[in-house]
Amino acid sequence: MFKKVLIANRAEIAHRVIRACRKLGVASVAVYSDADAHLPYVSAADESCYLGPSPASESYLNMARLIDLARRHGADGIHPGYGFLAENAAFARLCESSGIKFIGPPSAAIERLGDKRAAKEVATRASVPVVPWFPCGPGEGDAAAAKAAQIGYPVIVKPAAGGGGKGMHRASSEAELLAALPRAGREAKASFGDDALLVEKFLVNPRHIEVQILADEHGSVLHLFERECSLQRRQQKLLEETPSVALAPAQREKICGDAVRIAQTAGYVNAGTCEFLLDTKSGTHYFCEVNTRLQVEHPVTEMVTGIDLVEQQLRVASGEVLSLKQSDIRQNGAAIEVRINSEDPFADFMPSLGYIEAFQVPEGQGVRVDAGYAAGDSVTPYYDSLLAKLIIHGKDRAEVVQRQVAALKQFMVVGVATTIPTHLAIMHDASFLKGDFHIHYVESRAKDWLKFGREEDAAVLGALMEYRRLLKTREAQSRAGELHFDPWSSSSLPRVR
Amino acid sequence: MMEYEVNVNGQTFRVKFTERDGQLFVTSPRGTFPVRVETPLRSKVQRVQLNGGAATFGYHRDKERTVLILDGTHYEVQVREEEHVRFTQLAKRPGAQGKLDVKAPMPGQVVSVLVKPGDSVRKNQTLLFLHAMKLENDIRSPRDGVVLEVPVKASDVLEKGAVMVRLGPAQEKP
Numbered sequence: 146m147f148k149k150v151l152i153a154n155r156a157e158i159a160h161r162v163i164r165a166c167r168k169l170g171v172a173s174v175a176v177y178s179d180a181d182a183h184l185p186y187v188s189a190a191d192e193s194c195y196l197g198p199s200p201a202s203e204s205y206l207n208m209a210r211l212i213d214l215a216r217r218h219g220a221d222g223i224h225p226g227y228g229f230l231a232e233n234a235a236f237a238r239l240c241e242s243s244g245i246k247f248i249g250p251p252s253a254a255i256e257r258l259g260d261k262r263a264a265k266e267v268a269t270r271a272s273v274p275v276v277p278w279f280p281c282g283p284g285e286g287d288a289a290a291a292k293a294a295q296i297g298y299p300v301i302v303k304p305a306a307g308g309g310g311k312g313m314h315r316a317s318s319e320a321e322l323l324a325a326l327p328r329a330g331r332e333a334k335a336s337f338g339d340d341a342l343l344v345e346k347f348l349v350n351p352r353h354i355e356v357q358i359l360a361d362e363h364g365s366v367l368h369l370f371e372r373e374c375s376l377q378r379r380q381q382k383l384l385e386e387t388p389s390v391a392l393a394p395a396q397r398e399k400i401c402g403d404a405v406r407i408a409q410t411a412g413y414v415n416a417g418t419c420e421f422l423l424d425t426k427s428g429t430h431y432f433c434e435v436n437t438r439l440q441v442e443h444p445v446t447e448m449v450t451g452i453d454l455v456e457q458q459l460r461v462a463s464g465e466v467l468s469l470k471q472s473d474i475r476q477n478g479a480a481i482e483v484r485i486n487s488e489d490p491f492a493d494f495m496p497s498l499g500y501i502e503a504f505q506v507p508e509g510q511g512v513r514v515d516a517g518y519a520a521g522d523s524v525t526p527y528y529d530s531l532l533a534k535l536i537i538h539g540k541d542r543a544e545v546v547q548r549q550v551a552a553l554k555q556f557m558v559v560g561v562a563t564t565i566p567t568h569l570a571i572m573h574d575a576s577f578l579k580g581d582f583h584i585h586y587v588e589s590r591a592k593d594w595l596k597f598g599r600e601e602d603a604a605v606l607g608a609l610m611e612y613r614r615l616l617k618t619r620e621a622q623s624r625a626g627e628l629h630f631d632p633w634s635s636s637s638l639p640r641v642r
Numbered sequence: 643m644m645e646y647e648v649n650v651n652g653q654t655f656r657v658k659f660t661e662r663d664g665q666l667f668v669t670s671p672r673g674t675f676p677v678r679v680e681t682p683l684r685s686k687v688q689r690v691q692l693n694g695g696a697a698t699f700g701y702h703r704d705k706e707r708t709v710l711i712l713d714g715t716h717y718e719v720q721v722r723e724e725e726h727v728r729f730t731q732l733a734k735r736p737g738a739q740g741k742l743d744v745k746a747p748m749p750g751q752v753v754s755v756l757v758k759p760g761d762s763v764r765k766n767q768t769l770l771f772l773h774a775m776k777l778e779n780d781i782r783s784p785r786d787g788v789v790l791e792v793p794v795k796a797s798d799v800l801e802k803g804a805v806m807v808r809l810g811p812a813q814e815k816p
Contacts, residue, residue: 566715614683
């Protein structure tokens, strides 16, 4: 096991890793930028050191400085958390060449799976379906129509080069495809100087299902079941849960088996996640990509399986053999995580920056809060908006939802706006409760569901605060005697006429 | 007694506070209920007994806005004193006719009176100066009109709401 681990990250995930280190008797080193000097994780670590100025490029992305600090503090491992350098093969390589263990997969695995096309090849080698596609020229309408008929409509025509939505056309029929090809070709030529196209099956409102993988250096690869992360906004996950209501037992077994084969084929080690899109119409899942790191949403898996993923990461990285067997890993009950971000759901999720005046976290059965901030901290513009994760476990989904509602109402953040109202809306949403949603669902609902009907109470309490302020001002004035009379004992006031 | 007009998410409520025998009561469209406050005014998380039930809420007030956090959601509230509301409403109404009493918007002492009965005044013309909260406040006419009566004089000490100037309808222009 490691003697000392430097955590190349910040806020809630840094704190999370510190907790796992403490559990294993491993000393922890926190690093912080100017903006983060007072966050709770800094004092929670055994040692802490200043990393650099607030912009991430000068602090949390400064590879040389991180390696230097790890050396100076005598750390024999670096945990990258998620984001920043977590999926950076160059950083993993730098750790390897510096004799410091990168707590994650080997740099070669990050490299291989980080390239989307190479990852698709890995999946195909592992006999895992990827979204069907074929290459095509703008003038090859007849051949394209024949192949499209095989993969099934709708399809999407994309330029082979470039991206960003340019030259992309959806086609629901052969006629639409034949019309789209020359047009997409002209647009591709104009935008990217290359009219090569590809045609891919278009999934209408799919669901996002991912599978947690855990692999050791001795050839053992396990899965810890799935997480469903379909509730997203602009590709940012808002809520994650396990088990997914969309999977029947047979399909769960299949998708988890597919993930294990991908990890085996890629020679994967440590914790990772295989992401899939589930086409609800056909019930088929397609491989998307592998995240070669710990995920933000890892706690729902921990709650349901009872396995501490960060502890397992540290064990695997220190060379231990996984002591778990696949048959020991069970899904016990259900768990939902919601991301409490400092964003204003009433203002199109604009980031809300500022001083946190109060930060009260809920408590109760099955409630876990992984927080990066506390009262008295400031939310700065330099990093992501995640304040905390509220993770709740229960015997089934209905119990979890009920506990989420109670906990969300208790969660009190004063000073910055948060996504708590959005999560409350989700917990009351009929389609969510039925399990009927997809990756575009939140965007389709974001505007009309934030009505909670306690306006009159808010009016009464808001006026009460104003009234109390007024009384206090009056009291202060009458004490100071500035007006040479006490106007507040009202009617008995002598009038000087 | 104190009355407020409160705007929350586009809805407007009248909220009134009265004290009887040391007990505070609040009246809103829903009815009149006793209120008991359990937290100091400066606390950012407030606890209030309202009609027998406890309400816990977050309170954030800055220059731009006042936000209440209640049962997990944010309510932006705008609270205005009822007197102030009436005053501005009247002032806004163009060419309002009839009589209008200009009342003291806050307690204070009259510094000087600039108008006398019979004077024609224009909207926004200063009628008198009122010393309150360490400042001399100029009291302006909410509309055009003719001064009917000035029941106060310099150095008078006034309660809030005391009538300072009575205005009559503006004279027709020749």
